Amino acid sequence: MESREGEARVAMVPELVGKLTGLGYDVAVEPGAGLPALIADEEYTAAGAHLDAAALEDADVVVSVQPLSVDRIRRMRRGATALSFLPTNQEQATVVELRDAGITAHAVELIPRISRAQSMDGLSSQALVSGYRCAIVAAGLLRRFFPLNMTAAGTVQAAEVVVLGAGVAGLQAIATSKRLGAIVRAYDVRAAAAEEIRSMGAKSIDLDLDTLEGAGGYAREMTEDRAARQRELLTPFIAAADALITTAAVPGRAAPMLVTREMVEQMKPGSVVVDLAAETGGNVEGSVAGEVVRIGNAQVWGGRNVPSQMPGPASKLYAQNIVNLVTLMTASDTDDEGNRSSRFAPDFEDEIVASSCVTRDGVIVHEPTRQAIEGTPEPPAAEPDVPDETEGSAPPLGAADEQLDLPYDQEAGQ
Numbered sequence: 001m002e003s004r005e006g007e008a009r010v011a012m013v014p015e016l017v018g019k020l021t022g023l024g025y026d027v028a029v030e031p032g033a034g035l036p037a038l039i040a041d042e043e044y045t046a047a048g049a050h051l052d053a054a055a056l057e058d059a060d061v062v063v064s065v066q067p068l069s070v071d072r073i074r075r076m077r078r079g080a081t082a083l084s085f086l087p088t089n090q091e092q093a094t095v096v097e098l099r100d101a102g103i104t105a106h107a108v109e110l111i112p113r114i115s116r117a118q119s120m121d122g123l124s125s126q127a128l129v130s131g132y133r134c135a136i137v138a139a140g141l142l143r144r145f146f147p148l149n150m151t152a153a154g155t156v157q158a159a160e161v162v163v164l165g166a167g168v169a170g171l172q173a174i175a176t177s178k179r180l181g182a183i184v185r186a187y188d189v190r191a192a193a194a195e196e197i198r199s200m201g202a203k204s205i206d207l208d209l210d211t212l213e214g215a216g217g218y219a220r221e222m223t224e225d226r227a228a229r230q231r232e233l234l235t236p237f238i239a240a241a242d243a244l245i246t247t248a249a250v251p252g253r254a255a256p257m258l259v260t261r262e263m264v265e266q267m268k269p270g271s272v273v274v275d276l277a278a279e280t281g282g283n284v285e286g287s288v289a290g291e292v293v294r295i296g297n298a299q300v301w302g303g304r305n306v307p308s309q310m311p312g313p314a315s316k317l318y319a320q321n322i323v324n325l326v327t328l329m330t331a332s333d334t335d336d337e338g339n340r341s342s343r344f345a346p347d348f349e350d351e352i353v354a355s356s357c358v359t360r361d362g363v364i365v366h367e368p369t370r371q372a373i374e375g376t377p378e379p380p381a382a383e384p385d386v387p388d389e390t391e392g393s394a395p396p397l398g399a400a401d402e403q404l405d406l407p408y409d410q411e412a413g414q
C-alpha cells in the first residue's frame, strides 16, 4: 500500500501477478493496496496473490511506486530488497534509513537508458502517461475545439498548440494533441528532437540556436544568455498559441525556466498553459504544482504527480517495468535430475542492477548520493541573508495582469 499522500498508483497489477508466480515467487499484497487505482483485493487473489497486512515484514523483495516510509523500512528484514522510485537528492533521509536498516534499495530512475533496459524504464513509462494527460487537460481547459470543424453553420478553426520539450512526455503530448485535431508546433533543445517532432505530424519550431545534447540522450543545461534568447525567440509562437504545454527537464537540475510571466501575459484571453514541470521548479514562471492559477488572461495548470492522475494505466505500465526488473534479478538453477528452480539473486556485475543500486549491506553504494550524504562536510555556511520582506508574498500585478472576468476559469484542484 502506497504511504505517500495523493499517490493512487500501485506497483503490481493482477494481470502481472502470474508472471511473478511463474518465476516461482509467492506474491503477497497488502489489503486495499490497489483500491486507489480501482483494483479490488479479490482481483489480486483471483490472480494467485494472497492478502497479507504484514507482508512487508517477511518479504525478500518489496515493490512500491514511491519510496518506502521510515516506519515501513524499519519493519523490513535486514538484507531484503526494495524496488521503487527513489529520487536520491530529495530523499536523503530515506536513503539513510535504508542504509541503516541494511536494505538493498534500487532506484528505478537510476536504471541506465540503454536499449536492454527500455522495458524496465519507469521514467519513460510514466512520462508517456503524463504527456497524454497534459494534452487532455489542455483540451479540457480550453473552451474551444481542438480540431477544425467545417459545418453547414460555418467553419471553426483548429486550436493552435505549442509544446516545449519533446522528450517522452512531450512527444506523447504532441501525438495526443494531433489526434485531437490541433495544429501543433514544438521545440526542443536536442538536435534529434526536430525529426521526432515532425514524425508526429507536428511542425518543429526552428529558433536558429545551438542545440544542447548532453550525455545519455538527455539535454544539457542552457547558459542564462541562451535561455534569454530562447525566451525572446519563442515569445511570438507562444503569443499565437491557444494552448501551451511545457515538459522540459534537465536531469539532476531544476526544470529550465522557458516562459516568463510576461510571455504568458501576451497570450490571448482564454488561453491555457499546462506546465508538467511545475513540481520540479516549473518551466513557466508563476505556475503552481497542483493548482490552476490565472496569469494575465490565461489559465495556468501546474502538474503534480501527473501519472497518478491516471492510476490504472500508469500502474499497469509501472508494474510491467517492475516485473521485467525482477525477472532480470532472478537466477535459474537446474539440479542433477534436470529440475529447474529459480531464486532472487541479482547479479551485481550487471550494469542495470549495479547502476540502479543505492544502498546495500549497510552502505550507500551510489557514489553521488554517498558523497551528498556522507561526503566531507561543507565549511560552515555564512550568516544567512536577512530575509527580504517581500519574499513569498504574491508578485505585484503588472498592467498586463488586469484580468478579464472569464466565465470558464477552472476551480483550483485537479
Ligand code: NAD
Pocket: 112, 113, 114, 115, 117, 118, 121, 123, 124, 127, 164, 165, 166, 167, 168, 169, 170, 187, 188, 189, 190, 193, 216, 217, 218, 219, 220, 222, 247, 248, 249, 250, 251, 256, 258
Ligand atoms: P527529460 O524528461 O529529461 O526532458 C524532457 C525534454 O526536455 C527533453 O527532450 C529535453 O531535451 C527537453 N529540454 C531540456 N531543456 C530544454 C529547453 N531549455 N528547451 C526545450 N526543451 C528542453 O527527457 P526524456 O523525456 O526522459 O528523454 C530524453 C531523451 O532520451 C529522448 O530522446 C528519449 O527518446 C531518450 N530516451 C531513451 C531511452 C532509452 O534508450 N532507454 C529511454 C527514455 C528516453
